[in-house]
Amino acid sequence: MDQANILIIGGGIVGCAIAVELSRHWPDVFLLEQYPRLGMGTSTRNSGVIHSGIYYPRNSLKARHCLEGNRLSFEFCEKHNVAHRRTGKLVVAGDSAEEAALAALKNRGEANGVEGLRLIGPSEIRAREPHVAGVAALDVPSTGIVSAEELVRAYARIAVSQGANIVTHARVVSLAADKNSVRVGAHIGDMPGSQTEIASNQAARWDPQTDRSSETVANEVGEEEIEARCVINSAGLYADDIAALLGNRSWKIYPVRGEYCEVRGAKSSLINGLVYPLPHADGLSLGMHFTKTLWGTTLIGPTAKYVEGKENYERDRLPVSYFLPGARHLLPELDETSSTHRTWHSRLRYHPRSAGLERNSFSRNRIPRSHRSSVNSPPRARTSLRSPRLEFWCGGLLLTVF
Numbered sequence: 383m384d385q386a387n388i389l390i391i392g393g394g395i396v397g398c399a400i401a402v403e404l405s406r407h408w409p410d411v412f413l414l415e416q417y418p419r420l421g422m423g424t425s426t427r428n429s430g431v432i433h434s435g436i437y438y439p440r441n442s443l444k445a446r447h448c449l450e451g452n453r454l455s456f457e458f459c460e461k462h463n464v465a466h467r468r469t470g471k472l473v474v475a476g477d478s479a480e481e482a483a484l485a486a487l488k489n490r491g492e493a494n495g496v497e498g499l500r501l502i503g504p505s506e507i508r509a510r511e512p513h514v515a516g517v518a519a520l521d522v523p524s525t526g527i528v529s530a531e532e533l534v535r536a537y538a539r540i541a542v543s544q545g546a547n548i549v550t551h552a553r554v555v556s557l558a559a560d561k562n563s564v565r566v567g568a569h570i571g572d573m574p575g576s577q578t579e580i581a582s583n584q585a586a587r588w589d590p591q592t593d594r595s596s597e598t599v600a601n602e603v604g605e606e607e608i609e610a611r612c613v614i615n616s617a618g619l620y621a622d623d624i625a626a627l628l629g630n631r632s633w634k635i636y637p638v639r640g641e642y643c644e645v646r647g648a649k650s651s652l653i654n655g656l657v658y659p660l661p662h663a664d665g666l667s668l669g670m671h672f673t674k675t676l677w678g679t680t681l682i683g684p685t686a687k688y689v690e691g692k693e694n695y696e697r698d699r700l701p702v703s704y705f706l707p708g709a710r711h712l713l714p715e716l717d718e719t720s721s722t723h724r725t726w727h728s729r730l731r732y733h734p735r736s737a738g739l740e741r742n743s744f745s746r747n748r749i750p751r752s753h754r755s756s757v758n759s760p761p762r763a764r765t766s767l768r769s770p771r772l773e774f775w776c777g778g779l780l781l782t783v784f
């Protein structure tokens with residue numbers, strides 16, 4: 383059986399960032415990812431926005447981490463040549479009825495320590511975003527965009543260079559804790575068409591050059607066991623399933639899918655940076671916004687809808703016409719005949735239950751009745767045995783990275 387000091391479950395942005403930090407201090411850090419490549423979950427199915435921290439309740443962990451994460455993310459991207467842009471963003475009030483909410487958002491952002499916030503009027507909006515209709519806007523200079531794929535890869539590359547072992551295509555299927563360690567059972571190589579890697583001395587590991595694992599033990603499929611002193615659950619949408627492997631069934635993730643629509647061609651230049659409406663009253667999303675991508679198109683979205691199934695990215699996708707009425711509210715020149723295409727795929731959203739770190743920020747009423755069940759203790763998703771002792775709250779950490 384292989385031995386690990388620390389075993390990280392999940393190779394999304396959170397797992398990879400944790401691997402960087404821990405491999406800096408500890409030998410024998412392993413990261414297991416179930417898919418053939420890193421970041422194939424939510425981490426590369428998002429808007430790629432480096433958020434500022436304006437939305438969260440004062441003194442909340444989300445607010446603090448988001449602010450610090452914003453600064454660290456830009457620093458990291460600059461240092462490691464990860465594609466990004468400091469676009470700033472406008473949160474736009476479409477009519478005067480929304481102006482009070484805009485002012486309240488500014489106050490909240492300032493209370494959180496976000497710098498440079500300004501309320502601007504129509505002429506300044508036009509100077510920044512000539513095609514956007516709005517009576518007022520909150521200018522948020524510290525928001526930006528990043529290539530999520532490159533960011534995940536950069537973290538993984540650094541972790542590997544510090545000695546971490548990253549193994550893709552290895553799905554954790556069992557966890558058994560005893561006094562001093564956790565036995566981690568992983569199923570290796572069960573995804574059709576991908577290579578097989580195992581976490582042993584001869585294992586094929588993720589290769590920073592190719593973004594794949596090497597083929598040292600190709601075609602070997604089966605179960606592997608690793609004995610780890612500390613296990614970290616960064617399995618994203620599956621964090622509840624991982625917690626359940628250790629008997630913690632007190633929380634559950636309800637997947638919310640967000641879909642985007644992409645504007646290409648001439649009409650993509652209607653937007654220069656990031657343009658948001660005020661956050662949606664249901665609290666499920668920040669509202670359908672416009673994101674000028676690093677590759678020059680404009681994304682409209684995401685929507686937010688509870689779905690059955692954590693892999694439900696494609697079923698019952700929305701037509702382009704669904705996006706237009708909301709989008710035209712801020713961008714009247716957008717029309718059916720413009721080069722508006724469905725985006726390449728829809729996205730799935732992680733949403734902790736009310737038992738997450740931010741109790742106030744999530745109302746149980748937002749969970750559809752069919753999805754409701756009892757909520758007990760918070761999702762403490764870690765197992766820590768001998769030193770190093772680590773505590774990891776899965777739900778809260780999602781926002782620390784960006």
Ligand SMILES: Cc1cc2nc3c(=O)[nH]c(=O)nc-3n(C[C@H](O)[C@H](O)[C@H](O)COP(=O)(O)OP(=O)(O)OC[C@H]3O[C@@H](n4cnc5c(N)ncnc54)[C@H](O)[C@@H]3O)c2cc1C
Binds near residue numbers: 433553
């Ligand atoms: C529509 C949408 C838009 C968003 N926009 C933004 C944005 O603009 N800016 C921002 O900061 N955040 C955004 N987010 C949030 C952000 O994407 C997530 O917070 C972040 O990606 C979560 O990363 P993660 O590593 O926890 O999860 P994931 O990326 O899902 O990684 C978890 C990994 O664990 C693996 N895994 C699961 N189970 C196992 C197992 N048993 N064994 C091995 N591996 C396993 C999965 O395959 C996956 O790769 C958005 C989210 C959504 C849904």
